[in-house]
Amino acid sequence: MALKSINLSIPAGKTTILLGQSGSGKSTLIRIINGLIQPDGGGTVLFEGLPLTRQNALALRHKMGYVIQEGGLFPHLTAYQNIALMAGYLGWATDRIDKRVTELAQLTQLPLDMLSRFPAQLSGGQRQRVSLMRALVLDPDLLLLDEPLGALDPMIRSELQTDLKDIFQTLGKTVVIVTHDIGEAGFLGDLIVLLRDGQIVQQGNLAELVQTPAVPFVTQFINAQRSPLEALTGNS
C-alpha cells in the first residue's frame, strides 16, 4: 500500500496504535519504521534523532523489537533458541542469556518447561508470548507489534490483551501496535492513529475519536465494529 504524506511522531514511553482497515497502509508504515521498507518518495524516519538508512538499519533494529502476526517463530529452533538467537549472535555469555530468558519468561508468564519446545508444539497464545520474549531479549527502546493478536481465538486474545497491557506498563517502553480492532486499540493505546488510504485521518485517544471525529469516516469506522452485544444491552 502506498503511503501519502505522513508526518507522525511517536511519543516515548507510551503505546501508540496504528489503526485502520486492511489496505490503509498501517503495515507499510510499521515496516518503514524499522527499515524493512525504504520510503521511496524520499521520506525519512528519525529514530532517537538519527535518520534511519539502509546502512544503519541492521544495527538500529537491535534497538527495535519486532513481533509479527503469528509470531514468525523459526520452526527449526526451540522456543529458547528463538528467544536467544540474537543475543547468541551478538556473543552474549550463556549464563547472561539464561538469566535474561528466565526473566522474560516471568514477565510474559510463559511456563519454563515450554522453552524447550518447538513452535509447532506450542499453542497460539504461547507462541505470541515467545515471540514477544524474542523481541524483548536485547532490551530494545522501541517495541513494534504487527497484528500481534490477529490469529488468536477470542478467549486467548482477551487474556493476552490484558497481559500485554500489564507488560507494557511494567516496562514503560515506547510501543507501536498495528491493528484493525478498535477495541484492542482503545484498551491498549495511549495514542490512536487512524489511517485511511495511506494518510492519517485523525490522532488522539479513543474518547477524542468517538466524541470529536475529524471526518465522518472516523465514526463510520468505529460504528462498524460495535459489537452486536452492545446493541442488545442498550449500552450505545
Add this chain to the structure above:
Amino acid sequence: MKKNSWFILVCFMMTHTTLLAADTNLTVKIGSKIHTESVILGELMTHLVNHAGVKAIHRGELGGTQVLWKALKRGDIDIYPEYTGTMTRELFAGSGLKTLDDIRGRLLQDNILMTNPLGFNNTYAISMKKAVAAKYGIRKLSDLRHYPFLKFGFGESFMARNDGWQSLRQIYQLPQTDVRGLHHDLAYQGLNQGAIDVVDAYSTDGEVAYYDLQVLEDDLQHFPKYYSVFIYRADLQERLPQVIKALQELEGKISEAEMTKMNARAKLDKVPENQVAADFLAEKLALKVEIPEDSLWSRLYQLTIEHLILVSISLFAAILVSIPLGILAFKSRRLGQIILGIVGMIQTIPSLAILVFMIPLLGIGNFPAIAALFLYSLLPIVRNTYLGLHDISPQLRESAQALGLPPMARLRLIELPLSYRSIFAGIKTSAIINIGTATLGALIGAGGYGQPILTGIRLDDVGLILQGAIPAAVLALLVQGLFELAERWIVPKGLQVKSR
C-alpha cells in the same frame, strides 16, 4: 559429530583411490576391446607379463578401436591387441598402407611399436545359416546381389567402419535395404531365430561352427587380412624390455583353428577367459600359470569398492559444488536462470554420450567416469537447494530480517536449516541416479557393478548380468535407507515434530 563423519568418509575415499593407482613405472597396463577374442588376447598378455615378473593390469572390454587407440596414445594403457586390417582400413584409412612395414612406419609417428603377427587372420566372414544359403544356392558374396529381400544384421562397428557395410555394399553392388545395426553378440541370436538372414561374423568366432553357418566367399577380395598383432607405446620398450620379449613368444604361435577354439570355449562353454588363456599357454609354450582363485564374494567385494569409489567421490564433489550454486541461483535471479539452465542442459545429454565425451579430455578409467557422474549429480541438488530457499515463507524471511541479522548470518542460521529437508531430498535423488548411472562407468574402464553386466551382455550370460544388476539395486536400496536414517539426524528436529 557431523564434521567427523564427513572427514572419515573423505579419508576412506582417498585411501582407496591411492590403493588403485598403482606405481605406473613398474606395471604394464593392458587394454582390450569389447569382443571376446580381444579379451582372451589381453589375458594371454597378462599371464605372460606376470610370468616375466612384472605386474600387469588388464583393463578389459574398454570399447571399440577408437577408444583403445586414444587410450594408448594418451598412455592410459601401454599395449593392446589390434588387427592389421583395422589399422589399414580404419585407423589410418586413406593413407594407402599395404605392408606390415608401412603400418610400422605410420605407428612410429605416434611413438607406437608393433609386434609381428601372432598367426591367425580374423577377417570378416559374412555368414548365413547353412539351410537358408542352400535354399537359395548362395555361396559367394556376389550371389547376394540376386536376393534383395534378405535381411542383414551387422554389428554397430561394422555399420560405422570405413571397411564395413558401406564399402561392402559398393564393391558388391548389394541391393538390400533391410539392414540394421545391433550388438555383434546379439546378431547370432537374431540369425538363429530367423529375424536376420545375414550377419557379419568374425572368421575366428566360435559361433560359426556352433550355429553351423555358411561363410560366404569374399570373391572380389574386398576384406583385407586382419592379422592379430600387439601394438604398444615406445616407452614400454625402454622401461620394461623383458615384457616385450616375453610377449614376442606368441608371435606366429596362434593358428586360426586354435583361436577359434579358444573363442568357442570362452563364449560357448563359458570358461573364464583367463583360464582359456592359461590352458593355451600351458599347451603351447609349456608355461605354468597360476590362476588366482577368485570367489564370488571377493569379486563382489572388489566391484563394490570400485562402485562406491565412483559414487562417493562424484556425489561428494557434487554436493560441495551444488549447494553453493543453488544458493547463488537463489540470491541472484539472473545468475539463477543461467545456472539452472546449464545444469538442466547437462542432464539432458545421454549418459553414454557424456562418458564418451570425457575420453579425449580425461582419458579412461576412474577419473572421466567420476567427472561424468559428478555432472549428472548436479541438477537434483542445485534445484532442491534453490527450491528449498525459495519456498521459505515471506513471514519467516521478514522475521529474520527484522531481528537485525545480516544476510550471511540469515543464510547460515535460518534459511539453510529451513531448507535442509529439500536439499537432502535432492542429495538422495542424486545418489540413486548416480548408483544406477555408475554401472556405465565400466564402458570406459572404471570397473564397478557395470563390469559383470558388460561381460554378461558380451557372453550372453544372464547370471553374470545379474551379478552386477542385483548388487546395484541392493546398493541403491541400502543408500536410500541410510539417507532416510541420516535425514532424521540432519534435518532439524523442529521441522520433524507434529504440530499440536
